[in-house]
Amino acid sequence: NAGVTQTPKFRILKIGQSMTLQCTQDMNHNYMYWYRQDPGMGLKLIYYSVGAGITDKGEVPNGYNVSRSTTEDFPLRLELAAPSQTSVYFCASSPVGTANEQFFGPGTRLTVL
Amino acid sequence: AQSVTQLGSHVSVSEGALVLLRCNYSSSVPPYLFWYVQYPNQGLQLLLKYTTGATLVKGINGFEAEFKKSETSFHLTKPSAHMSDAAEYFCAVSDGGFQKLVFGTGTRLLVSP
Numbered sequence: 001n002a003g004v005t006q007t008p009k010f011r012i013l014k015i016g017q018s019m020t021l022q023c024t025q026d027m028n029h030n031y032m033y034w035y036r037q038d039p040g041m042g043l044k045l046i047y048y049s050v051g052a053g054i055t056d057k058g059e060v061p062n063g064y065n066v067s068r069s070t071t072e073d074f075p076l077r078l079e080l081a082a083p084s085q086t087s088v089y090f091c092a093s094s095p096v097g098t099a100n101e102q103f104f105g106p107g108t109r110l111t112v113l
Numbered sequence: 114a115q116s117v118t119q120l121g122s123h124v125s126v127s128e129g130a131l132v133l134l135r136c137n138y139s140s141s142v143p144p145y146l147f148w149y150v151q152y153p154n155q156g157l158q159l160l161l162k163y164t165t166g167a168t169l170v171k172g173i174n175g176f177e178a179e180f181k182k183s184e185t186s187f188h189l190t191k192p193s194a195h196m197s198d199a200a201e202y203f204c205a206v207s208d209g210g211f212q213k214l215v216f217g218t219g220t221r222l223l224v225s226p
Contacts, residue, residue, distance in 0.1 A: 004156070099147075106154075
């Protein structure tokens with residue numbers, strides 16, 4: 001199993017550009033999450049999904065959109081990139097249940113200039 | 114709302130010394146508590162978790178943590194640090210359903226020879 005994979009690993013965007021961060025998991029997990037990690041701030045939840053077709057906002061959703069058309073994929077869309085979106089983005093997945101582990105991808109480092 | 118406080122953004126120890134990383138939580142309901150580790154340029158991986166039952170939890174790589182309800186703490190310890198333990202450590206508390214987590218700001222562990 002590859003686990004959780006994310007592409008790209010690195011990306012530089014200009015202000016106002018858009019892009020999609022890809023996330024795929026091969027563990028058949030229903031739950032998936034997007035976080036951003038900023039220095040000294042820990043991880044903040046952007047969006048999460050509990051199954052195909054079902055998504056909901058996390059703590060910091062502004063400036064982002066998500067979709068979940070399949071169990072495996074959970075892309076994160078940035079519209080009109082801003083310098084404040086410079087961050088490292090992590091996708092994670094988890095099986096249904098109580099207090100189950102979240103499995104993390106390797107991250108995407110995004111810089112907006 | 115649930116929250117986590119990690120005291121000390123950086124902790125330095127010598128190889129072979131005791132490791133103690135502090136975590137205090139705030140939760141309106143009985144919490145599930147987690148410690149995750151992040152090695153450089155990688156995603157997070159689970160070290161250990163507390164759900165119910167025994168308050169002393171053992172994890173991977175010789176780490177353990179004790180849930181103390183009266184102190185609202187879940188400190189992480191390891192009797193003898195190894196150079197390979199150098200990483201960033203995150204404490205997290207469950208936040209409602211769907212395995213959502215609230216993370217602390219992280220503690221970077223530095224291990225010197």
